[in-house]
Amino acid sequence: MIHHIDTAAAEIAEFREKNPKRYQELLEAGIRIGFGETVAGSGKKKLTAEEIRQNYKPADPDYAVLTKAVIEGNVKDAQRLTGELLAKGRDPTDVVVHSLMPGIQTVCEIYDMGEAFVPEILLANDALVAGVALCQDKLGNIPSAGRVASLVIEGDVHDIGKNIVAAILRANGFEVIDMGRDVLVGDVVDLVKKEKIDLVTGTSLMSTTKDGLRALAESIAFSGVPVACGGAAVDDHFVETFSNSVYGKSPLDAVKIAQAVAAGKDWEEVRKLMKGKADPEKVKA
Ligand code: B12
Numbered sequence: 001m002i003h004h005i006d007t008a009a010a011e012i013a014e015f016r017e018k019n020p021k022r023y024q025e026l027l028e029a030g031i032r033i034g035f036g037e038t039v040a041g042s043g044k045k046k047l048t049a050e051e052i053r054q055n056y057k058p059a060d061p062d063y064a065v066l067t068k069a070v071i072e073g074n075v076k077d078a079q080r081l082t083g084e085l086l087a088k089g090r091d092p093t094d095v096v097v098h099s100l101m102p103g104i105q106t107v108c109e110i111y112d113m114g115e116a117f118v119p120e121i122l123l124a125n126d127a128l129v130a131g132v133a134l135c136q137d138k139l140g141n142i143p144s145a146g147r148v149a150s151l152v153i154e155g156d157v158h159d160i161g162k163n164i165v166a167a168i169l170r171a172n173g174f175e176v177i178d179m180g181r182d183v184l185v186g187d188v189v190d191l192v193k194k195e196k197i198d199l200v201t202g203t204s205l206m207s208t209t210k211d212g213l214r215a216l217a218e219s220i221a222f223s224g225v226p227v228a229c230g231g232a233a234v235d236d237h238f239v240e241t242f243s244n245s246v247y248g249k250s251p252l253d254a255v256k257i258a259q260a261v262a263a264g265k266d267w268e269e270v271r272k273l274m275k276g277k278a279d280p281e282k283v284k285a
Pocket residue numbers: 104105108109111112118121155156157158159160161162164165201202203204205206207208228229230231232233247248249250251253254
């Protein structure tokens with residue numbers, strides 16, 4: 001970990017001098033080469049599995065038992081507990097975001113540190129999906145706020161986050177065409193030519209697949225349909241290296257982006273809006 005600013009500056013200068021081509025590539029790809037950020041994750045404290053569980057555990061005890069059911073991949077309990085929360089009048093979006101999602105996040109992080117295995121992720125995902133389905137049923141038929149196509153980009157099979165984004169968009173009144181994972185840019189081009197789509201959401205979890213989001217945004221720019229880009233492999237710096245795109249961190253960001261696009265704003269206005277830099281006069285809904 002870098003503690004001293006001069007040391008950090010010297011490291012960056014040395015890196016640029018030794019490897020100017022790679023330095024330029026990283027800059028162009030939108031990767032931050034900053035103080036203490038030259039080695040990814042080098043400054044992060046490693047948490048234990050128990051600390052991860054505690055970090056994500058909701059303070060509300062009713063929410064915490066449902067989170068636990070997701071972590072344990074217990075589909076029956078996840079269904080029963082979600083049903084009970086909804087029967088008590090809890091808001092379906094809130095249940096997804098603050099009770100079901102922390103469960104899957106916990107398992108994914110514990111898997112990442114090598115203390116959980118693929119079957120555990122898949123079971124937790126089943127429990128998550130069962131709970132999310134009940135929340136969607138509860139919302140019933142509400143008038144469509146707009147049409148969104150959601151996908152994971154070509155080469156990437158990580159679809160848990162995309163599924164959550166699609167669920168939260170649906171919970172907020174959007175009609176979602178779920179195109180699945182490992183989706184070809186050409187298929188999205190065909191879709192926007194054939195159907196009326198307001199927004200595309202693209203997810204990438206791998207550095208090897210994130211460039212597909214650039215290809216996607218640029219390939220459908222002709223249609224005027226912007227791409228909301230998210231997933232752990234991308235950040236605002238990367239997404240801002242190409243046009244027709246807006247970066248979003250969370251599923252609720254996807255909702256904000258979809259609402260702004262449905263209100264008639266173009267991708268540049270929405271980008272400013274998401275960064276809190278919008279001219280209030282220009283972007284009034
Ligand atoms: C689960 C997982 C898997 C599962 C995926 C199951 C599935 N159906 O998705 C399995 C075991 C199959 C898998 C396989 C692989 N994986 Co994997 N996997 C993970 C893991 C542990 C968690 C990912 C996850 O689901 N997170 C939870 C979800 C909820 O988060 P999320 O997707 O980021 O989504 C959230 C936000 O980003 C946001 N969001 C998502 N999309 C969008 C879109 C918009 C528009 C917006 C606004 C927001 C938004 O909302 C979500 C909710 O908050 C990560 C490590 C990690 N901790 O992230 C590695 C990780 C992503 N995997 C990795 C790798 C390398 C692989 C493999 C290549 C391994 C291998 N050698 O076979 C294969 C990939 C095969 C392929 N072609 O894709 C690497 C990628 C490294 C990199 N940077 O390139 C990671 C980072 C692990 C690591 N540390 O090395 N993996």
